[in-house]
Amino acid sequence: KDKTKKSFHQFASPAFVELIIYDKQTNQKLANAMCSITKNGQKISVFNSSASGSVVIPNLSVGDQLQVSITLRGYSEKSQQIIVTQPATQVPIALYKLQPSTAYVELTVADKETNQKLSGVACQITKNGVPVGTFTTLSNGSVSINNLDVGDVLMVQITFWPYQPSTQYVEVKWTATKVTLFLSNSQPVQNTMNVVLLMTPCVDSVVNLTAQGRLLSMSTSQCKAIFSDPVLQVGTQILYTVQVPGQNILSGVKIMSQSIDTLQIQIDTPTPQNISAQIKLIDSFTGQPIQNQQVFVYANNILLQPTSTDSNGILKINDNRLVCGQTLKIMCQESSRYNGGIFNMILRQTNNKITIMLLPK
Numbered sequence: 426k427d428k429t430k431k432s433f434h435q436f437a438s439p440a441f442v443e444l445i446i447y448d449k450q451t452n453q454k455l456a457n458a459m460c461s462i463t464k465n466g467q468k469i470s471v472f473n474s475s476a477s478g479s480v481v482i483p484n485l486s487v488g489d490q491l492q493v494s495i496t497l498r499g500y501s502e503k504s505q506q507i508i509v510t511q512p513a514t515q516v517p518i519a520l521y522k523l524q525p526s527t528a529y530v531e532l533t534v535a536d537k538e539t540n541q542k543l544s545g546v547a548c549q550i551t552k553n554g555v556p557v558g559t560f561t562t563l564s565n566g567s568v569s570i571n572n573l574d575v576g577d578v579l580m581v582q583i584t585f586w587p588y589q590p591s592t593q594y595v596e597v598k599w600t601a602t603k604v605t606l607f608l609s610n611s612q613p614v615q616n617t618m619n620v621v622l623l624m625t626p627c628v629d630s631v632v633n634l635t636a637q638g639r640l641l642s643m644s645t646s647q648c649k650a651i652f653s654d655p656v657l658q659v660g661t662q663i664l665y666t667v668q669v670p671g672q673n674i675l676s677g678v679k680i681m682s683q684s685i686d687t688l689q690i691q692i693d694t695p696t697p698q699n700i701s702a703q704i705k706l707i708d709s710f711t712g713q714p715i716q717n718q719q720v721f722v723y724a725n726n727i728l729l730q731p732t733s734t735d736s737n738g739i740l741k742i743n744d745n746r747l748v749c750g751q752t753l754k755i756m757c758q759e760s761s762r763y764n765g766g767i768f769n770m771i772l773r774q775t776n777n778k779i780t781i782m783l784l785p786k
Contacts, residue, residue: 440487440512444480446495449519454478455497458520463492485509495520496598498576528573528600532581533566536588537607542566543585546608551580573597581606616657616684620665622648624692628669628746629725635664636681644726657681667692670725670751700747702770702777704740704755708763709782714738718783719758724751749774757783 446458458474462482472480482491491507500520507516534546544564550557552573560568570579577597584590588608595604620632620643627648634641637656644650657663659681667675667690679688704722706715715738722729724746734740747753751772759765763783770779 439483440485440489440509440514442482442485442491442507442509442514442516444474444482444493445515445517446474446478446480446497447517447519448500449521455500455520458495458497458500461494461496463494464489466490487511493518496575499574502575502599528575528577528597528602529569529571530573530579530595530597530602530604531567531569532560532562532595533603533605534562534568534583534585535566535605535607537609543608546583546585549582551582552577554580575600583608615653615655616659616681617686618652618657618663618679618681619685619687620645620650620652621687621689622667622669622692623689624648624669626745628748629727630667630669630692633666633668636661659684663688665690670748700749700772700774700777702742702747702753702772703779704734704742704770705778705780706734706738706740706757707780707782709784715763715783718760718763721756721758723754723756726754747772755779755781757781762786 444460446455447453448455454476455478456474456476458478458480460472460474460480462469462472464485472482474480487509489509491509493505493507495503495518497520500522503518503520505518507514532548534543534548535541536543543566544562546562546566548560548562548568550560550570557570560570562568575597579595579597580592581595582592583606585608588610591606591608593606595602618634622630622645629645629648631642631644632650634652636654639654639656641652641654643652661681663679663681665677665679665688669675669692675690675692677690704720706718706720707713708715714734716734716736718734718738720732720734720740722742724744727746729742729744729746732740749772753770753772755768755770757765757768763785766781766783768779768781770777
């Protein structure tokens with residue numbers, strides 16, 4: 426009975442293990458070695474070796490099983506199993522020095538939400554505070570950083586639209602380290618409002634939308650305009666105005682009912698005004714008409730039929746898209762004889778004539 430009690434008391438008594446970390450080639454004690462300790466299958470702590478290479482693991486019992494994993498920059502990683510057989514146990518552990526630059530890191534960049542691997546991502550790498558360079562991920566979303574040592578710390582900076590800029594740190598713990606870096610998409614969802622002007626003939630106009638205090642403006646193309654903006658959210662009240670050349674401003678309200686919505690606006694077509702314009706080009710030095718000079722005329726940024734002046738230096742424009750109050754933009758093409766230029770003409774109901782003098786070369 427006495428022997429049984431003594432044996433049980435010995436098994437339950439407090440114990441500790443002291444690790445001595447040293448260089449296998451030089452026998453030099455190694456400081457700052459990181460020791461990850463697992464006791465009886467459960468990770469308990471991480472210790473760093475002292476200047477004398479010592480790591481003390483307290484609060485143990487005889488019979489405990491320890492798994493010790495040791496990493497130190499410039500040395501190969503070491504894993505060793507230890508069984509506590511007595512209250513005070515000292516275990517020397519030798520580390521082998523690595524040849525310089527034998528480690529590498531494989532980085533994989535992925536979308537945080539979908540886990541999709543992202544190719545073409547530029548990763549700016551800094552090693553231990555020193556810039557290394559920029560590496561771009563391949564089609565599988567990965568890139569390898571070579572010529573590293575165990576213990577190196579990499580700072581990885583990523584700027585990749587439409588994701589949030591990211592700065593992440595990677596510690597080289599093993600000779601082959603694989604890490605996945607996740608990026609978060611920061612761009613707000615942009616819904617779409619299609620604006621269609623119902624009018625014949627089609628006259629391109631200016632459409633303004635006001636949503637959540639923000640003004641969006643666009644000129645229509647073939648009586649259509651497509652607005653995409655984060656303020657266009659489902660349920661948002663949208664104020665709209667339409668400015669058709671030669672007409673009063675039309676306004677109204679639209680509630681956005683879906684992420685891609687359509688606003689159709691009926692425009693009453695005014696009676697054709699039969700407005701015409703005449704452009705005459707003359708030589709600024711001689712006062713003579715300029716014949717066969719190419720001229721481009723724009724109405725509401727729409728190019729009317731380009732043509733040239735006649736034998737009298739005159740260009741006549743008859744187009745049902747011309748309305749009173751409209752501004753014509755007249756572009757005289759530069760030629761081998763004359764300098765070009767851009768001129769404006771505001772249309773009136775009648776007598777729309779303009780004389781333009783061009784400088785000869």
